[in-house]
Amino acid sequence: MTSVSPSVVLIDDDPEVLASLSQLLSLVDIPVRTFNSALDALPLLNDGFHGVVVSDIRMPGMDGMNLLQTLNTSIPVILITGHGGIAQAVEAMKLGAFDFLEKPYKPDRLVELVQRALEQTQASLAISSIAISAPADLSRILIGDTAPMVALRNQISSLARVNADVIIRGETGTGKELVARSLHDLSIRAEHPFMAVNVAAIPENLLESELFGHEAGAFTDAKNRHIGIFEAANQGTLFLDEIESMPMAFQIKLLRVLQEREVTRVGSRAPIPLNVRVISATKEDLRVAATEGRFREDLYYRLMVADIVIAPLRDRAADIPMLFQHFMQLAGEDNNIPVPALTADDLLALELHDWPGNVRELRHTAERFMLTRSYSDATVQELLQIGSSNRVSVQTGDGSLSDRLESIEKSLISAELRHHQGNIKAVMEVLDLPRRTLNQKMQKYQLKRDDYTD
Template sequence: MSTRVEKVFVVDDEESMRVSIAQWLSLSDYEVESFDQADAVLPHLSVDFDGVLVTDIRMPGMDGIELMEKALAIDYQIPVVFITAHGDIPMAVSAMRSGAYDFIEKPFEPEILLETIRRAGEKRRLILENRALKSKLDQSTGLEKKLLGNSEPIQFLHQEIQDLGPTDASVFLVGETGSGKEVVARCLHEISGRGKENFVAINCGAIPETLFESELFGHEPGAFTGAQGRRIGKFEKANGGTLFLDEVNAMPPNLQVKVLRVLQEREIERLGSNKAIPIDIRIISATNGDPRQACADGSFRQDLYYRLNVAEIKIPPLRQRGSDIILLFEYYCLQAAERYERDTPPLDNDNIRLMMTHNWPGNVRELKNAAERYILSSLPPQQRVRHILQHSSLEKQSEFFSLADQAANFERCVIEYSLKRHRGNVSAVLEELELPRRTLNQKMKNHGISRKNFLQENENNDL
C-alpha cells in the first residue's frame, strides 16, 4: 500500500488540450504520455498497466469509445476516463455502463480532473496489488497460504507444523487469544494422513459440565433423563480424523479422568451402553493459559497433561512477529477494501510506528478487526490507526511490553520497512537510514532480519 499509480496516458487529437492536461498532471508529479490518435496508445497498454487512460471521445480514425472497448479487451479493469464535449454526455454515460471509470465534461477545472485521476489511480493500484497478492498466494504452498507471515517465529512455526503434522503425535498448542491456535490445529490435521477425515473441535470452556460427557461420548436413548434418541459424541465423530480439544484447561476434573481412560484404552462407550467402540483419533489440544501452572495448582491432571503434550507448539504473540504486523494488516486491508469496495489509504510512518509499538493483546484477531475498521473509517487516514488502537476494547497497559521491547520492535520495523521499500537494496537502506554498513549488518543480525526476504523475484540488487 505504499506507492500510488503515477502514469497517465492522454489521448486527444487537439494539441492544446493535450498540452494543458500534461502540464497540470506533471505539476502533481504524474508521469504523462500524450497521444494524438487512439490506435497509437494501444501497444502501450497491458494487464500490468499501472496507470489511468484519459481520452477524448470524438477523434478522427478510432474514436474514444472504440479505444475503450479495445483497452478493456486487454484488461477489463483498466480505468478509462473520458473528456467529453457537452453534446456527447449521453454517449459517455452509456460508455460508463460498458466499463468506463468516469467522464469529465469540457470545459473543466484542473482540480476536477486531478481528483478523478487520483481516484481512478487508487482503484487501479488496489486491483494490481490484489492481483499480485493473489498470485503470490497461489504460488505459495498450502501452509504459507493459511498461516501468513515472513517473520522468523512464523517460519519456525511452519517448520514445526511440517515436522509434526504427518505424525500421530498428540500436540499441545499454547498461545494467547487470537494468535492462531485453531488455524495451526487445522494445518496439522490437513497435512496429516487424516486430512480427508473429520476435524472435530470441542470448546471445553463453553460446555456446561452436565452436558460435557454426552457431548464427548454420545448416548443411547434413555441413558439419562431427557436423553431422547441416540447421540453420536465428538470422539466418534472424529474417528479416523482429529479431535481438537480447545481451552482444554477448562475441562472439568471428573471428565479429565474419563478422557485419560479413552486415550489409554483407545475405545469409548456411549452413555447408557456397555458396548466398546474402538477409537482411532489424533488429539490436538490448546490453551491460552499456562498448562504447567494448571497442573501445579491441581486444576489439571498431570497424567492427562503428559498424554496430551507429547509435543508442544508455542504460537508466538503478534507483537513478537515484527513486520508480519504490517504484512497481515495490509493483507486484511486489501481483503476488506475489496469486500466493501473502498479505497486502501497508504500507511504513513506514524501509523506504522503506532502499530509496531502496540501490544496486540487480541493478536491476529484484533489486527483483522483493526484493518477492517481502518478501511471503513471516515477519519483522515493519518488519524485512523491511533483512533482504532485507542478504542480497542482489548487494549491494556503496556506493562508486559517494556520500553526496551517497544524500542527494539520499532527499530526492527523501520529496518524491515526500509528494506521492503527498497526491495532488499541495502545501499539504498544505508542511505535512507543514515547508518554505517557495519551498524546495519549488526542490527539485522540482532533482529534476525534476512535481506533475501525482501528481494523481488528476478531482481539482483547490489549489496
C-alpha cells in the same frame, strides 16, 4: 512400475510372543516377518522397506528405543513394553515412534495401530512424487517470514505425517485452531472429519453427553440417541480447545478414552472403538497446571505426546505489516473496497502496538481500517488510539528507558525501510541521518535492506 505390498516386521526376544503376534496379524491378512533380535532385522529395514516395525523395547543387544533412533524416520515404528510408563511413551513418540503400547493391551488395538501405520505408509508413497511441499503450502495459510513462523510451519509439516496426539499452546488469538486444522489437512486423515469443540463453552453437566454421546432414555429429556463428538470425529481429528478448563472430575474419563481408544455412550455398556487423533489447545502451560494440582499429570502426558508453541504477535513484529496487508486484501475483496496504501506512520503504529489480542485483533483492526477508510481519512494510529499528533507511542512495561528508546528507534527505522522498500537514500532523508549513522544503527538492530525490497 510394480508396487510393493507393505509388510510388518515383528521383533521380540520372546519366541512365544513372536508366534502369538504373527498369528494375530496373519488372521487379518497382514504379511509378517519375525526376528528375535533388532540387529538381525536391520539389514531388511533399509530405504527400500515400505512396511511397519513392531518391536519390544526391553531386549538384549539393541533395544527398541535404540532401534527407533537408528531407522529412517519414514518407517512407522510401534513400540511395546511391559516395563515402561507414560514418560517413556512420551520420549518414544518424541523420537519419532508411530505409537506406543503398554502391556497388557487388547489384541484389536495392536491390529488397528498396524493397519493405520500401513495406511500412512501407503499414503506417503502415493504423495512422494508431488512437487509442492507442505511448508510452501502452509506459507499461504500461516503467514510470516520470521524465524518463529518458519519453525512453526516446519513443525506442522513434520507432525502432520505421524499419528501422535498434540497439544498446541498459545495466547488468545494466535491461531491455535488454524494450526490444528493445518495438521489435519496435511495428514492421512484429511478426507475424514475435523471436529472442533471449545471445552469451556460446554456446561459441566453436559460434557460427558456432548463428548461421548448418550442413548435414548439415559437421563431426563434424552428422548433420542445422541452421537458424541468423539464418535463423530472417528477416522478423523478432534480438536479440544481450552482444554485447561476441563473439570478435574471429567479428566479421568477423558484419560480412559484416550488410553483405550474407545468410548461408551451415556446409558450404554457397549464400548465403541475409536480411530481418532486428538489435538488439544491451551492458553497456559499444562505442566505448571499439573504441578499446581489444577490438571491431571497423567492426562497431561497422554495428551502431550508432541507439543507446539505459537509465538505471540509481539514476538514476531516483522510479520505484522505483511499480515495486515493480507487481511486488508481479504476485507477489500469481501466488501468491494479498494485497498489503500499504508504510510510510514501507519506501519510504525502497527509495529509499536502491543497486540494483546494477537492475530485476531490484527485482523479485526485491518477490517475496521478498511471500512473506516471507505468514508474518511482515518489512520492506523487513530484507529489504535495512539494519537495522530505523536509520531510514536510511549509504551509501558518492562525494560529500562534506554531499552525502550532503542525499541522505538528500531521500529522507526524498520517502518521507514518498509515504507520506502529498502531505499536507503529515502530513509536517510526522512530520518535526517548520515549514511554512516544509518548503517551503524541497521547493523546494531540487525535490519537488512534486502528484507524490505520486493
